[in-house]
Amino acid sequence: MSPVEFVPVIPLLPLVAMVIILLVTRPLDVAAQRRAGLRPGPSPRGGHDDHGGATGHDAHAAHEDAHDAHDAHGGGHGHGVTTTWGMIGSVIAVIAMVGAFALAIAILFQFLGSPSLQRTGYTAHLWDWFNFGPLHYVIDFRVDPLTAVMLVVVTGVSMLVHLYSIGYLAGDPGYSRFFLELALFTVSMLILVLGANVLVLYIGWELVGLSSYLLIGFWFDVAPPPPGSDLPYPPSAALKAFVTTRLGDFGMLIGILILFVTTGTFTFTTLNTPSTYQHVDQFTVTLAMILIFCGAVGKSAQFPLHVWLPDAMAGPTPVSALIHAATMVAAGVYLVARFFPLYAQVAGPQSLEVVGWVGAFTALFAAVIALAQNDIKKVLAYSTISQLGYMFVGLAVAPTDATGIFHLFTHAFFKALLFLGSGSVIHAVAGNQDMRRMGGLAKYMPITAITFLAATLSISGFPLFAGFFSKDAIIGEAFTYGADHGGNYWFYGLTLFTAGLTAFYMFRLFFMTFGGKGGAFGGFWGGERQYRGDAHPHESPWVMTLPLILLAIPSVLAGYWSINSGFANFMTASTNQPYNGPALDTLTYAGVAVALAGIGLAWLVYGAEIIPARVFTSNPVGRAAHVVLVNKFYLDELYGFLIKYIILALSQGAVLFDLYVIDGIVNGSARSVQRLGDATRRTETGALQNYAAAIFGGALIIALVVFIATGAFVR
Amino acid sequence: MPLNIATVAFYVIAVALVGSSLAVVMLRNIVHAALFLAVSFGAAAGVYVLLNAEFIAIVQILIYAGAVTVLVLFAIMLTQNAMSRSSSPFSGQTWLAAIIAVALAAGLIFTVGASQMALAEPGASANMVNGINGGGSVTRIGQLLYSPFSYSYVLPFEIASVVLLVAIIGAIVIGRED
Amino acid sequence: MVTLNSFLVLGALVFCIGLFGALSKRNAVAILMSIEIMLNAVNITLVAYASAFQSFAGAGHGERLTGQIFAIFIITVAAAEAAVALAMIIAIYRRRSTIDVGQINLMRW
Amino acid sequence: MTSTIGLPQIWLLSPELSVVLLSFLVLGLDLVTRRKAVTWATAFIGLIIPLALTFSLAFNTFGSRPTTAFYGMLVVDTYAIFFKLLFLLIGFTVILVSYQFVEKYLRATPGEYYSIILMSLAGMMLIGSSGELITIYISFELTSIPLYILAGLSRSDTRSAEAAVKYVLLGAMSSAILLYGMTLLYGATGTTDLVEIAKATTSVLHTGNLLLIVGEVFIFAGFGFKVSAVPFHMWAPDIYEGAPTPSTLFFSVGSKAAGFAALLRIFVFGGLVALNSSYLWVMVAVVAALTMIVGNVGALLQTNIKRMMAYSSIGQAGYLLVGFASLIIHNTTAGDQAMLVFLFVYIVTNIGAFTGIIALGDATGRENIRDFDGFGRRSPWIAAGMAVCFLALAGIPPMAGFLSKLVIFWVAWGQGSGMTILVIIGLLMSAVSIGYYANVVWRMYVVEPEKRDYVQTPVSVGLTMAVAVAGVIALTIVFGPLMAQVGIGANSLFGALVH
């Protein structure tokens, strides 16, 4: 029995944890809270409010004004106490995740050690849904190198986030619910990456959407932020996230359907075999692949469906780290990678070009918006969008999917670290997320700061950090691509420029949060004097810092796996094509130079404040640009307009059509029958002669009709 | 065309019948109308005589010209003030009535003249009024009405007796002053 | 020449005269009189047919005097009917003081 | 055909005879007793004798019997027996349900009232078994004159007198047109015997004979008046509304059944459908369509329930005429059979419906549809029975009304393309008809009553309702055997044609 044969256990562990929490610990937790007076008991009206449930937060939350309500979310400041049962539930979840992670690691190592397993993969048949002749709808899991990597990423980050959440969510009345939903997410994500066919993948795909919806809306009962505030509102954000990704899923579903009706199968191994498509028009496949990419656009928040991700920051920060940075949003990348042979070999080149253009544009677009954001999580959100764009570019330009996936791999760690770090910061400053009211926090929370710095360096592509390896590989591949494709260096240019922007805004964030003018090491290491807020910052408890430390390790070191194309060869083992990464020293220098330039500029503006930030907004062009950026290019407004005046108007039209046209006809015909009835009544004049006339006149007319019918008049 | 006395009689009677019937429906004075009704019934009796149906003629005179006319006159007297004299005796649909009547008459005349009859190949065109050839049918009529031993209409005859009974009861019940 | 048709036409004419009266008069008694004229016309037609069929005596039941028998029944029943109808007219006259059928229209629609 | 009149002939006539004798007896009781219950019980129990005699005819209890008597004027075939039973059923229920009405509202003495009903009943029974035009006419008048009287029997109700006048004058006019039609038929065939007419039409006369056609149209008009077919229907709403309710019940079932009995007897037994069927079909189909439409549409906005029931009965006549049309078009027994079954079911359900109306009317003197508000609570059992009967009339399953309507339309559809249009009109009109039938149910069960007092109903009314509802349910269950039995009757009508 090898570890890989236990692969169904990986999702099963969090599932079991979830069921235990749902059925056992959470009801007990709620009951305990009620006993302790932490949540309203049975109402005075004598109802049966006795089985608890999703009552969020705290009774007064609704009465506090929006700002305070938001502050209150920064991780349970003494509003409540985690009950024993809540703690037991969370511990069970963490234990389950540790088990899952261990198994994932074991499987990864088994794969690393077995080239044959790398080639063939491992398929576990669970159960049938239904079979119609040649069409099989089955629930199968499959592990191949790609999945093995994803398993480690998902279980690893998830495990750490679980651990972190014990600290972050401590005292929140929804503590148990949070772990329940987190476990649900983990199960869903594991189903997604384990699916051996499109059906299972789609199931996981939708379920992570659900978990995302639930977790974004975790604080569902808060008051909306005051008008004008750009703080996202959890209920709206959850709705927006779900519907927007569904819009992408719609395209994906159509793409799946095209593939299914042309090939008659859902199974990836068959789908990814070019010989399956011998009798299929290439255009059809291209179309299908572009449509499938729509799903990725939605899930991975690419332009133009990226709008949900910044709002998704309304969820608790661990959620942002796990779902909206490390794993779920990367599912789009995973999807394209999963179908990579189809994109690369069967479909026309247009399909990957679309992927590349969307990715490259999004990378730049999001990075530009990130420049003007002041909310720490929003910056990270746009950064995530931008980095996901990178990954798509990586998939589009490289000959294998390894480049993109490797960036996914490294990004998962450092972006999770960034989010958890920001969570730690928010926790420290009483829920404030506005960087303008931070600064100099390094001294208060050194562990957070140092790990955050590591991640920041990593994402900026600072040499020898993980991000450097993965991101510069993409930039390098983009250059090669340009060389191979008639000088199409657009991808290269865009990615390179964006790399600079990334470094700039990430260090802007770092300086505004941890450093500031006059801090140690030239502004990197700020202190009391740099702190602009009014809370009492403090370092987070060990359950929160431990994950930071643990994540910092791969954030720094993960990149070394790509040395000598180790990662790429692992990924492409099944194709038996030795992979030669871009040997592009000069280009790497270009990337590093751009990154350093960005870091330097950020230091000049925010670290040492040699150049005042006003410089950007003091001229009319800059001011206008800033307004546009702050408002994220007004896309939310555009979509709002479309929904309100197109969809809702059409819907209203349908209702009015029902009401006035169809029901008009229906009621009208009913009324005309009634009117006919009235007319019939009116013939009954009560006058006897009229009746007699009807008798004789009727007989006469009938006789005439029959006369005519017999032809009596003709003869 | 031989113009014998019977033919002349037919036309005279026919004119009288139509004329008196028209008078019944046209006259404003209801009493006059009732009197013309008697004339009309009498003329009809004349037609029966022409058709060698003396018994019917007698019955006609007795029941119709006698009994029914008297009954009608009584009714008219009892309801003397019912109709205001100033207003027309005709209702609003007189024209409609006229159209229906004329059209129906035209149709009926067309019909009776145009059709084949099961028994009437010679009879239809034969002169019907060759003269009054004496009675003789009365006995036969009597037999046909209620002979229990030969073909007779004894069943309808008996039923008719019940009809008369019920009419009597009805007239009493309805006409009774409460 | 007076043929069967002469009588039939006469019957039809009288029937329709009666019909005209029945449809146009307002006085209930007058309507009843018109109806009696219609029945008379029917009788004339019947008797005319009976006379025409006399030449087929013995060919079937009743020696083709059936028409006359029918006429007798009609006369009888018509008289009975007239009696009942007149009783009813008088009854309504007692209640409504009118026998104008145009006004006897409590029930309509 | 026997040439003498003896016991067997009297036996054949015995049901009608006994009904007439019973009517005399009841009439005489007025002289002897003043107790209404006695008269009522005599009339009701006395009807058992004709019933027994009818059954003896049906089962040939006194040995094999001739089918005709009185020189072919009395025809006692299965068809006739079917109608005799039907009319006796009507007689029983009408007498049963009249008890309280007679107590409260009647102008006549009970003896007069019941004897009039019984004489009319005798007329109806004779119509069904007449084999000759004169007999039919006389029986017809024996039926009608009592009905005119019944319409005018309500004490102190001006509308009743008005109804009587209208009814008698219009009835006389319809008699006139009927007689003219019979005369023309006589002229064309030279005989009034239906068997002879059938022979003449099948052997001597040709299709397109105008005399025959006009005669048929006029006869149809005359009976159309009785069955209230459009455009001869206009008397019905006024007279139904004005007449006392038990009389209305009697009109709506007895008069209609008698009309159809005579119509079928003349047209089928008299062989008239053998000739001119395509022209006759046009006539009947047009009338049927108009009847269904006017009846069902006209009922929608009525406020008086009896008036509504008049329109309802017009609509039902329309369905029956659809059966008649399908009978004519191909001259098959199928239409005939369907009509008889439909008639049977219609009579039972209509009795139930009217019983409910009588129950409320007797108790409160009210007869507007509005007065049925909350009847479901004021008198649960009567209301439930009434609802069942109304829904059966509307043709809502599972009650027999649905099946009988189904059969009518089914047969009609089977006759070919022309009839399908008629069927579709009929089906749509059934859908329309739910508008007024369900309205009554709605008011009984949904609308809150003005006052919640309990409506007292005498046992007799309750019993009638129970019989009607039981009948509806029983007819549903035994619908198959019923169809088969009725089929024998329907077939017997075609007997004359095979001579």
Added chain:
Amino acid sequence: MLLTAIVFLPLVAGILALLAPERAARWIAAVFTGAVFLLTLWLYFGLLGSGAPNFGTVMDPQWYINLKWIDVSLGSFHFKVDYALGADGLSITMLILNGLLSLLAVIGSWKISNRPKLYFAMLLVLETGVMGVFASFDLFLFILFWEIELVPMFLLIGIWGGQRREYAAWKFLIYTLVGSAFTLAGIFLIYFETGGNNASFQHFAQTAPGLTGSLPFFGTTVSLALVVFLLLFVGFAVKIPMWPVHTWLPDAHTEAPTAVSVLLAGVLLKMGAYGLIRICLGFAPHGAVEFAPILGVLAAINVLWGAGASMVQKDMKRMIAYSSVSHMGYVLLGVAAAAAVGASDVAFRQAALTGAALQMFTHGTITGMLFFSVGVLYDKAHTREIDIFGGIGKRMPLLMLLYSIACFASLGLPGLSGFVSEYLVFTGSFATLPIPTICAAFGVVLTAGYLLWMLRRSFYGPLNMKWDWLTDATWLEATPLIALTLVILFVGIYPLPIVNLLTPSMQQMLHGMSAIVAH
């Protein structure tokens, strides 16, 4: 016998409930509907026990009973109505659904206080009618049962309904009756065109391929099978309901009391779909093939129209009612795809048809759950206006949880049953009707939009203090919801048993269609 018991036990119970004292009525109803539900389950498990289970087809019905009822010759034809009850996979599925929902409806209306005897009696009569529709194997018997349901439903809406109950009840009644008038005409037509001697389902299934020829129609000719199909379809289309004859549904659903809405959406609509599949498709396949493209377009309109209309509703129940229109569109789409005989493999059409049948089941459970949820809320708050609420999730966490589950099931979330059937329909129908399928698939996005928007407006956000007094669902109220949740979860995760149940009858039907293609 089993089917007879299933069909008539509710009727017996209805009569008993009328006769019994008022307090006992609900117990009688509960006991009998419970027993009937167990019997319907036995329909399935009884067959399962016997080794290789044979779930039956139209030609080979299980639990078959056939008694002569009416059998007379009229002229040259035979008027024959048999008391023929039988069940195949499709019927069994629907019978179980009806058994379940009827039981839950009784539990869900436990607290009814206005004329409970009549209420439960009507509910039970309704169950008889619907059971009869799903179990009859004679076309005339079918139409007979078809219309039984009308009056109980009319009264249930009329007496226990909401503000505009009069309008709604009448609209429902007249709409349905006018529709079924055409269906009856269609039954006549098919009966006479197939010999006029037999109305058994087996007979029609056998003669269906022979239903060719054409009818004159205003100077041109149309194929007979198409006319048969369309005539039959009108009544079913009203019931399903298909655009543009759907407008009775929002009114009826909105005004009906909760349990009745559940039955209306849960099983009565399925009667239409059942008729469409069993009768239109099974007995007039030629017509179905001809009509399939148009049906596909209508299905897409149904989905989008219903979803769009749901989007702008202010009343929660009305929104769910429109969502039923939308979701029944998937059934139509599946049927259309099954009939759209093109180049595609028969397996795709089988998938589509099975999906349609499965969608009938899943929609029944899901919409039932949605209506129950709204009912719980309405019983407490006495309003259903979405915007009037706000943040009540805080006061009603259990209801919010269950309501959310229902919403997610409705919007096709995997793991819940709605996804299975919708996915199945899409994968099957895309092969034959790609454009309508794309349109219909967009409905999934809209569904997510309006359902979650509704949740967000009424349950999420700060608690509107006006509703501070609201209490959570009681166990009694939650029972139907929890039961349905379990069903939804089971079918969503492991649909194989129910698909196996459906497969033989679906295959038989498609076999008939394939025979036509071969022609």
